[in-house]
Amino acid sequence: MSKYQAPRGMRDVLPPESERWQWLVSRCREMAHRYGYREIRTPLVEHTEVFLKGVGEGTDIVEHEMYTFADRAGRSLSLRPEGTAGVVRAYVEHGMHTWPQPVKLYYVAEMFRYDRPQAGRYRQHTQFGAEVLGAAEPAADVDVLSLAVRTLQALGLREVRVHLNSVGDPKCRPGYLQVFREYFQAHYDRLDDDSRRRLVTNPLRILDSKVEQTREIARGAPRMLDYLCPECRAHFDAVRRHLEVLGIAVEVDPLVVRGLDYYTRTAAEVHYPKLGAQSTLFGGGRYDGLAEVLGGPPTPGVGFGMGLERVLMVLEEEGLVPELATGIQVYVCHDGPPWEDEALRLVDFLRGAGLRAEGDLLGRSLRAQLRAASRSGARWAVLVGVPEVPRGQVVLRDLQVGEQRLVPAEQLPRVLQEEEGGCGRTGAGS
RNA sequence: GUGGCCGUAGCUCAAGGGCAGAGCACCAGACUGUGGCUCUGGGGGUUGCGGGUUCAAGUCCCGUCGGCCACCCCA
Known part of the structure; x- marks a missing residue:
């Protein structure tokens, strides 16, 4: 054992794994280009404020998981824990609303979260992500989500199934949350401690609980899908139908809830069960309120983030990584x-x-x-x-x-x- | 952040209070100008780190660091 080790949750990528990474990343880029997305490269660090506003102050990511530090001038900076906030900040900063709309951007970038490491969960990880900014239509949701799905399929993964939900919008969600809270308040004495805490911090997450008694209560809980306003309902139905037109397997899943505050309407995830507890291959959704929160013009947006360490782990397990010809001749x-x-x-x-x-x-x-x-x-x-x-x-x-x-x-x-x-x-x- | 399992050579693992080992890998040589196979030899370790118990500690105890599993959270 050497004197120094890589910091916890961070790892070295050596050959030949590094060559498999080159392959994977080039496939992701190729797919993004086919869909008309162009690369954006944003700084590894942002003003902490960008994430506080953009990700949401109540979220675990912001509260417990950010690498935050003061630079020499005393500014508070943070390593990016996710990609969307920085991309939207750049959209606003550079006035991209004056570009031909929508603006379609992708990135392959390192993210940092101070989390407890586990296979498939690292403090430094790489995401392939894409965003469509300036398009409120369901077609935009379908465009990005299909990019994510088709990329996984092009890499050889079969059985890619999108878990789809809607988290509503500022018109219908508050009413729903009211009903939701009341429901769980009524069952408060039978809830586990975690869920009681979440009722305050992140109520929708209760739906995700692993505690059987809580799950039983959750099964009877009101569902966002039943409280959507007509506009959100129409949007959800259109996204779902268009994905099905593309032959992409969709499962309506009321339990898909994003942990980030800026999500509206569409919430989607793809899992790969063999990965165990860290099974999310990508997660994404719509965030129509984000640009305004970051001081820009009202701009609808939708995107996804895909964890490439997990994708590569699955591909290796399934024997889907080809032999690479980068060695000498x-x-x-x-x-x-x-x-x-x-x-x-x-x-x-x-x-x-x-x-x-x-x-x-x-x-x-x-x-x-x-x-x-x-x-x-x-x-x-x-x-x-x-x-x-x-x-x-x-x-x-x-x-x-x-x-x-x-x-x-x-x-x-x-x-x-x-x-x-x-x-x-x-x-x-x- | 909570709980559990595990850290011995570069890798995979033995030794379970009494001299720290094997296979693979690496280096050199032989099989005569030239690889793979085989054979011979060699370099490699404060047993993750720190403390404690003991005549004696990879081995038992405590702490710490790291990995893994579940929770939490998420990609």
Whole structure:
């Protein structure tokens, strides 16, 4: 055990896992581009105020889980615990309401929450997220949610099922909350302590309780869906119907409740049960009130955030991560010091020709170089300095087949191009 | 934040009060100019860290740090 470890809940990503990340992220970007989303990169830190207002002061995230610190001038800054607040802050700050609407943005970014770590829950994690700003139509909800679902499907996951709910809007939610509170107040003496606490802090979360007696009470609780105003009702029905038109499995789930205050109407989640308690692959919804809270013009918005650590965990478990070809193709070996310069030149030449090539850096014997070549995963070894080989030629050895032949050095790139052309190769070296 | 399980070599794990080990991995050599297979040798550890009990502590006790599981919360 080394003296220093990565901070709790944070981890190093080493090869070949780092290569799987490159693959995953590039797939996410590709899907976002197909849907017409463009990348936004916001600062890793924001003024704490942005999250207090944007995420909500009563939420666990803001109250217990933020990395908040004072900079040298005494300003209170926080590492972002989620992506939406920063994106909307940027939308307002840069006057994006003057851009052609809607504005569709995506990000792949690190988030920080001071939470108790567990597999699939990290203090530093990566989210792929997307937001549609300036569109109140159900079509916008369907656009982002389908991006999330289709991305998971494109990665190979079957059985992606969207749990869909509506949390209403400022017109209908207060009335519902009133009825909701009254219902649970009436059963107060039978509630567990957690739920009593939540009745004050985050009442809708009671619906999520794992305590059986509370669940029983919750089953009889009034449901937001029965209290939606006509506009919210129509919106919910349209989102649901359009997702079904796309063939996306939808399950109406009154228990999907977002922990963040700015959500209105649509609330959606996708779970992957095999992940255990940390099973949410993505969560998202509509936040029509957020831009105003952050000092901007009233701007409807809808988006999602997807936890990529969890997605990658699932993909690996399901064997859906392909072999990656980022390893080297050619390893140049030489037979001792007199040939070092020539080997060096040759490696440089091959790299210049676009091949992934490397040579010995340890002054090793020819035998050890071949061993290194073999273990590097390279398909080809080139031998420089073998006696009886005419000047200008080198030995090209196929490490898979075990055969070798003479090739003029300057023709190596062309020969290798031809050889590699036909057969795909694996080369991550693992 | 609450409760539980677990920390021994780079990795996977033995040793359960009495000399800290194996397999894999890594390095070198042999099988004669050239890898994979096989064989030989080598480097690697304050047993996560700190304290305590004991003649003696990976081993028992306490604390702490870290991982995992459930809760909480969420992606």
